[in-house]
Amino acid sequence: RFWGVYKRVAEEHDDEFLERYTGDMDIVLVFSGLFSAVSTSFIVAMESTLIPDPSDTTNALLTQLVQIGLGNFTAAGSTPVDPASTWSPHTSIV
Numbered sequence: 001r002f003w004g005v006y007k008r009v010a011e012e013h014d015d016e017f018l019e020r021y022t023g024d025m026d027i028v029l030v031f032s033g034l035f036s037a038v039s040t041s042f043i044v045a046m047e048s049t050l051i052p053d054p055s056d057t058t059n060a061l062l063t064q065l066v067q068i069g070l071g072n073f074t075a076a077g078s079t080p081v082d083p084a085s086t087w088s089p090h091t092s093i094v
Helices: 002-050 054-071
Strands: none
Touching: none
8 A cells, every 4th residue: 555655656746857857958958059059150250350360471471571682681580470370369359
């Protein structure tokens, strides 16, 4: 008799528990999907502004060539300039 009553009460409790938390999990999954979609769209939109401009490297190398052509080896430096190594995105973008 005891185990029969226990089984019935436990099944009722388990059914309520599963129903409540299944609904909660559905809500969590919907919001995480929406968050992922919004985050992805912002990342895709901002991706082009988060890479160094290749024309900066070209300009730096041309400046170095001009300095060498003018005989100003000190201003040209002994190693090629690579602006991408010191590049960081503008603070308004990040």
